[in-house]
Every structure is written in structure tokens, then in C-alpha cells.
Amino acid sequence: MSKARIIIAGGGTGGHIFPAVAVAKAIKTLQPDADILFVGAKGKMEMEKVPQAGFNIEGLDIAGFNRTHLWKNWSLPFKLIQSFWQVRSIFKRFQPTAAFGVGGYSSFPVLKLAQQKGIPTFLHESNAFAGKANQMLGKNASKVFVAGAGMEKFFPASKLMITGNPVRKEIAAPQKDAAAARQQFGLQPNVPVVLIIGGSLGARSINQAIEHNLPALLQSGWQVIWQTGKLFEAEAKAAVANNPQVWTSAFIEDMSAAYAAADIVVSRAGAMSVAELCIVAKPAVFVPFPFAAEDHQTANAMQLVNAGAAAVVADADAKQTLVPTVLELMHNEHTRNNMQQQLKQLARLDADTIIAKEILNTIHAIA
Known part of the structure; x- marks a missing residue:
């Protein structure tokens, strides 16, 4: 079985972080020698919660769109460009075989670069209304995991897999x-x-x-x-x-x-x-x-x-x-x-394992 090196990107809220950690733990259970690296946004809660869960994380200098104070968005293009350079550096060092995005603005540059490089990418959309980053990435994703039915209005039907939302054990x-x-x-x-x-x-x-x-x-x-x-x-x-x-x-x-x-x-x-x-x-x-x-x-x-x-x-x-x-x-x-x-x-109890198996099976199928 070939070595899996998986980047998990996204965060900002517990609703993104905890499912990501649950999937990471499921991957390690299925393949203990898998290497996993999280990528998040500097200053956000993932920078604290992910290490507490026992995983390494690298932070990007990136911020989301401020809908309340529009004038604060002037630096966004510069931060996005900077984050892409940071992601390129991370990829060069880590050499991922797959990328998994859970939503949040830090997921976009990671999954986008992975798609440009032909690396298998996987998305998880936890909500009944898909986030913008996931919508933009869905067309070129290997698979889009969703909580429930009716998500064809956001993603190609052929990419969808209903798994539910991963929940902490x-x-x-x-x-x-x-x-x-x-x-x-x-x-x-x-x-x-x-x-x-x-x-x-x-x-x-x-x-x-x-x-x-x-x-x-x-x-x-x-x-x-x-x-x-x-x-x-x-x-x-x-x-x-x-x-x-x-x-x-x-x-x-x-x-x-x-x-x-x-x-x-x-x-x-x-x-x-x-x-x-x-x-x-x-x-x-x-x-x-x-x-x-x-x-x-x-x-x-x-x-x-x-x-x-x-x-x-x-x-x-x-x-x-x-x-x-x-x-x-x-x-x-x-x-x-x-x-x-x-x-x-x-209730869906095994979403984390279903997602982990799908990611690992894809990696090994193309190895």
C-alpha cells in the first residue's frame, strides 16, 4: 500500500475544524502511516484546536471577505496572492498525494493549487447551502461529500456522495x-x-x-x-x-x-x-x-x-x-x-470513516 500524504485545509469555526479532525483521525485509524498536514488561517481557532488534537498545522496570511465593513477588504487581493505563494512552498515541502477541503477561505488556495497540479481533491460541504469556496472548487473536485440530498444545485451530480457530517467520536x-x-x-x-x-x-x-x-x-x-x-x-x-x-x-x-x-x-x-x-x-x-x-x-x-x-x-x-x-x-x-x-x-454515525476510505481508495487506485 503506497504512502498517503494528505493536506487538510479550511477552518475558521468549530463547524469546519471538528469534522476535519474527525476525518483525519479516521484516516490514521485506517492507515496509521499516513502523513497528514493541516493548513489554516493564522489567528483563527484551527491554529489552536488542531495541535490539541495531535496534528501539525501551518497557517496562511489570508482573510475572508468582510461583509460588514467593506473598506477593510482593500488588502484581500494582496493576502490571496501571498497565500498562494505560501501554499506553493508548503506543497514543495510536503508533496501531498491528496487534498481535502472542509470549507472556509483558507481552503481555497490549497485546493485550487492541488487541482492545478492534478492532485486528487476532495471537498466536504456540511451545510444545506454550499459555501462560495466549495462552489468554486466543486467542478474540478474528485468527489464532493455532502450532508444530505438536494445539493445538485451547487455541485455536479456525478461528483456528489452523501455521507452526513463527521462528528467527534x-x-x-x-x-x-x-x-x-x-x-x-x-x-x-x-x-x-x-x-x-x-x-x-x-x-x-x-x-x-x-x-x-x-x-x-x-x-x-x-x-x-x-x-x-x-x-x-x-x-x-x-x-x-x-x-x-x-x-x-x-x-x-x-x-x-x-x-x-x-x-x-x-x-x-x-x-x-x-x-x-x-x-x-x-x-x-x-x-x-x-x-x-x-x-x-x-x-x-x-x-x-x-x-x-x-x-x-x-x-x-x-x-x-x-x-x-x-x-x-x-x-x-x-x-x-x-x-x-x-x-x-x-443520525449518521460513520461519516468520518466513509470519507476517509474514499480518500485513501482514490490515492491507492492511482498510485
Whole structure:
């Protein structure tokens, strides 16, 4: 079996990084001697998270298009040119036999150069609405892995392979039951929990809705695990005032335990949050981030809502309707049970292995 040397490119958010790491680990399981190098954007979270997962990463001097402050985009052409030269240097040193892109602007120069050199390229599109970088690269990709059906409007049908979204193994195989997980967060083991998460950066509309309606939420008798993000942490801690019903922090290190502790989850609708909630089968109320590219979070959420697997609240309505929607779900066990059954039907547990096998098989077929 020939040596596989695979560059994995992309990042910017956990929704890109964690699936990439999951596939990298699956590749190493299937072929332990495979060499893997990540390429990301300097200053972004992949530069921290990838080494923590045990993989090497090199950073590019590249930035994405700033939709809010257009004047900040003046340097983008120069950074893109610089990143292409950096990628050429990386390729010369690493000599990749395949490139795998997970989205995010750092993936574009890597996959583009690989395609120019005739190196097999693979894309993973986690969202229901494809990102711009993936759309531009899809035509010349060897294979495009997607979360679900209906992606022919973005990519050539002949290139598509439905795999689902790769999920961290610790999420798919939790080590704790609900009681032990709740105790880990300092909560009562036999009292139900609503888990509130807004992604690694937090979600202001969700945080404000919870803060504004906290008394009504706590009067339900349920407990709360509230992940706030850094910007809202102090405000949230002041609001809960060490209430024993609430655990709050900027970040949750052990998401497997948080999911195990929860009976209901409030979340943004990033692709990985959606995939993880399907696997852990926890009824969810989604509040899609309205400024995500092409409003892809709403598209992600509606796939589950249309299947009867989740509820959705518009970001603009969160302060008024989020907590009442959660309370209604708390009081309706029949709806929660139905959601759980639908979520189990939508769960895909082996996306990382399917993708890893396809990449390795292609490498070995042309070796």
C-alpha cells in the first residue's frame, strides 16, 4: 500500500475544524502511516484546536471577505496572492498525494493549487447551502461529500456522495449517563436540564433572551447549563448570582457530558450542531444565525423542523418567543419523544470513516 500524504485545509469555526479532525483521525485509524498536514488561517481557532488534537498545522496570511465593513477588504487581493505563494512552498515541502477541503477561505488556495497540479481533491460541504469556496472548487473536485440530498444545485451530480457530517467520536459514544453528567456540572442528578449553547463565540440574541426570561425558565423547576461565549460570560454570571439551578461558563470543554446531561437543547443551527443533535437525539429549539452566508443556518434548521425533529425561533423574535417555546416543549413529553425518534432516523454515525476510505481508495487506485 503506497504512502498517503494528505493536506487538510479550511477552518475558521468549530463547524469546519471538528469534522476535519474527525476525518483525519479516521484516516490514521485506517492507515496509521499516513502523513497528514493541516493548513489554516493564522489567528483563527484551527491554529489552536488542531495541535490539541495531535496534528501539525501551518497557517496562511489570508482573510475572508468582510461583509460588514467593506473598506477593510482593500488588502484581500494582496493576502490571496501571498497565500498562494505560501501554499506553493508548503506543497514543495510536503508533496501531498491528496487534498481535502472542509470549507472556509483558507481552503481555497490549497485546493485550487492541488487541482492545478492534478492532485486528487476532495471537498466536504456540511451545510444545506454550499459555501462560495466549495462552489468554486466543486467542478474540478474528485468527489464532493455532502450532508444530505438536494445539493445538485451547487455541485455536479456525478461528483456528489452523501455521507452526513463527521462528528467527534466522544459525542457519538458518550462515557457518562445523564445523572453522572449533571453532577459533573454541579447540578442535581435527577432533575431535567435545558442546555443552551451558542457556539464557541456565543450567540447574543440567545443570551439576551435567556437573561431576560430567566425567572420564568427557573420557575419551571428545570436546571440550566448555559454556555455564553466570552463576550456575555460576566453578564450571565451576574444574572444567575450563583443560583444552584444554573451552571454557566463561556465555553464547555466536555460537550459529550453536556449533551448527556440535557433533555432539551437551545442552539444555533450550524451544520455540526445539527449533526451532533441528531446523533445524541436531543430535542432542540434552533435559533439560526441570520447573517450566516446565504442564511444557510435557517436551511440547516428547516431540514429538521420539516421532519418533525426540532423547533425553530427566528433570531429577531428570540427575546419574546424563545423561552416560551422552550417551556412549551418542557411540558410536552409526547412531542419530545417524537422529536427523539425522528432525530435517530436522521443520525449518521460513520461519516468520518466513509470519507476517509474514499480518500485513501482514490490515492491507492492511482498510485
